[in-house]
Amino acid sequence: MAAPLNIGQIAxxxxxxxxxxxxxxxxxxxxxxxxxxxxTTEDLxxxxxxQTGLSEATFTAENAVITEDAPIETFxxxxxxxxxxxxxxxxxxxxxxxxxxxxxxxxxxxxxxxLNRKKERLAAERLTNGFTTSYTHTQPLGASRSISTVxxxxxxxxxxxxxREDGGASINNVVYDGTTYSLPFDYAGYKAAIRTMSLFxxxxxxxxxxSPDTLVCKKGSSVSFKAKEIxxxxxxxxxxxxxxxxxxxxxxxxxxxxxxxxxxxxWFMFDSSRALMDESGFQWIESEANNLDPMHYVPKTREMxxxxxxxxxxxxxxxxxxxxASAGDSSTx
Numbered sequence: 001m002a003a004p005l006n007i008g009q010i011a012x013x014x015x016x017x018x019x020x021x022x023x024x025x026x027x028x029x030x031x032x033x034x035x036x037x038x039x040t041t042e043d044l045x046x047x048x049x050x051q052t053g054l055s056e057a058t059f060t061a062e063n064a065v066i067t068e069d070a071p072i073e074t075f076x077x078x079x080x081x082x083x084x085x086x087x088x089x090x091x092x093x094x095x096x097x098x099x100x101x102x103x104x105x106x107x108x109x110x111x112x113x114x115l116n117r118k119k120e121r122l123a124a125e126r127l128t129n130g131f132t133t134s135y136t137h138t139q140p141l142g143a144s145r146s147i148s149t150v151x152x153x154x155x156x157x158x159x160x161x162x163x164r165e166d167g168g169a170s171i172n173n174v175v176y177d178g179t180t181y182s183l184p185f186d187y188a189g190y191k192a193a194i195r196t197m198s199l200f201x202x203x204x205x206x207x208x209x210x211s212p213d214t215l216v217c218k219k220g221s222s223v224s225f226k227a228k229e230i231x232x233x234x235x236x237x238x239x240x241x242x243x244x245x246x247x248x249x250x251x252x253x254x255x256x257x258x259x260x261x262x263x264x265x266x267w268f269m270f271d272s273s274r275a276l277m278d279e280s281g282f283q284w285i286e287s288e289a290n291n292l293d294p295m296h297y298v299p300k301t302r303e304m305x306x307x308x309x310x311x312x313x314x315x316x317x318x319x320x321x322x323x324x325a326s327a328g329d330s331s332t333x
Contacts, residue, residue, distance in 0.1 A: 004089035004303045007098065028116040032123035034256055035216055036284040036314065037276045041081070046285055048278070048317055049076035049152075052165050052203030072165050074203055075152025077317035081287050085309045086114035092302035108292045111308030115290045122314060124260035126282060127216065127268055130157035130325055131332055152317040157282075158325035160333040165203030172196065173319065174333050175269075175326035181333035182326040185215075185223045185267045187230055187240040191250055193269045193324050200321045208321060212253065212269035219257035221264045223328070227255050265328030274322035281322045286312035 032038070051071045058067040088107055090099060122137070129135035129149055133156050138144040149156055153163040160181065162171040174181050177192035197210035217223040233240035237247045253269070275281035288311040296305040326332075 002089070004091045004094070004305075007091070007094050009094070025110065025113060026117075028113050028120060029259070030116050030120065031256070031258060032119055032284055035214070035270065035275070036123055036282045037278060038284045038286070039278060041285050041287050043287070044081050046079045047076055048079075050074040050279060053206075055166075055204040056206065072203055074165050075163075075317060077152040077315065079283065079285050079313045079315055081285070081311050081313050083309060083311050084115055084118050085307065086111045086118075087305065087307045089303060089305045092304060095304050107306045108308070111292055111306065112290050115308060115310050119284075119310070119312070120258075121260045123282075123284065124258050124262075126157065126314065126316075127258075127325070128262050128266065130268075131159070131327060132156055149315075151315075151319060153320075157316060157319050157323070162320040164201070164205065166205065168201075168205045171201060171320045172199070172333075173321075173324050175324050176333075180330050182329050182331060184265065184328045184330065185217070185226050185326065187250070189267075189326060190230065190253075193326070194250060196324045197269075197271065202321070210271040210274060210322060211251075212324060213251075213272050214254045214256055214270050214275075216256045216258060216261075216268040216270070218261035218264055218266070219259050221257075221261075223265065223267045224255065224257050227253075227267075231255070263327075266326070267328060268323060268325045270323045275319070280318050282314065282316045282319060284312065284314045286310070288312070 051073055053071060054069045060066050088110060125135065125137065125147075126149060129147075133150050134146050134148045136144050137147050151157060155162060158174050160170065160172040160174050160176070162173060164171055173196065175183055175189060175193050176196050177183060177188065178195070180192075183189035183192050193212050197212050200208045200210050202208040215223075215227050217227065230240040231252060234248050234250060234252050239248050270281065288309065290310050291308060293307040293309065296307070297303075298305065
């Protein structure tokens with residue numbers, strides 16, 4: 001446990017010659033609900049699975065035995081709730097003559113922002129590290145930890161060889177134009193994303209095309225600027241990056257810019273009709289929202305302790321039919 005904040009550490013707050021004293025921490029826009037399916041639970045563990053449909057009808061000769069078919073069980077995924085905490089502690093003197101006097105005692109907002117920072121970072125890291133099966137999550141106030149990113153098929157979120165439930169040909173959800181994987185984002189890359197989603201199949205190999213309607217990228221990145229330029233042309237009915245009189249053949253899309261993505265060239269697209277559902281897409285499962293715990297007062301020292309917590313987990317069973325991704329390097333698959 002860190003020592004409480006004392007007067008020596010907030011000398012300016014108790015200095016009456018300083019008339020203005022401000023709170024200057026970053027605001028947090030909670031965006032994870034825009035690209036994760038959000039749901040609540042009352043259980044420590046949740047596990048989901050499913051069942052495919054049938055394959056395809058067959059011809060049957062007169063009086064011949066009908067070919068039998070049956071659905072196949074899909075992959076399963078277990079989600080385990082984890083606790084996230086934030087705290088702030090003060091000596092009584094620092095609280096009385098610094099925090100309280102300066103009217104900075106809205107500690108609940110600080111704790112809420114700290115919890116939301118953790119959530120936004122964890123969600124964005126699932127995309128940034130979506131081409132690997134695990135990554136190291138570092139914490140400024142705690143030990144780093146390894147986080148698994150695999151789905152129900154035991155593979156990473158974005159790969160060209162997702163396992164199909166019936167054992168058939170692999171499913172690819174890395175942007176691919178038929179020649180090159182992970183195209184940089186431009187008009188050709190966007191069309192490749194549409195092509196990639198058009199080739200999605202269900203667990204029995206039946207066509208199950210998706211429609212990418214939302215682009216996810218790092219805020220202020222080269223991808224975000226290019227996306228807005230392309231959108232401008234599409235909305236006018238023109239082909240982006242060309243001077244021909246032909247009209248565009250690709251629909252407009254939404255742009256979601258994330259503060260916590262760390263790769264400038266990475267870009268992702270999802271089909272919102274599938275990605276934000278319980279049965280597919282990235283999942284954020286929460287058993288307790290942000291909570292401010294009762295203030296704890298230590299009688300022996302008069303130390304004042306403020307705590308907040310949230311209990312949640314995140315992950316995915318199947319994103320291979322609702323998301324596509326590109327590392328923007330023309331090679332990652």
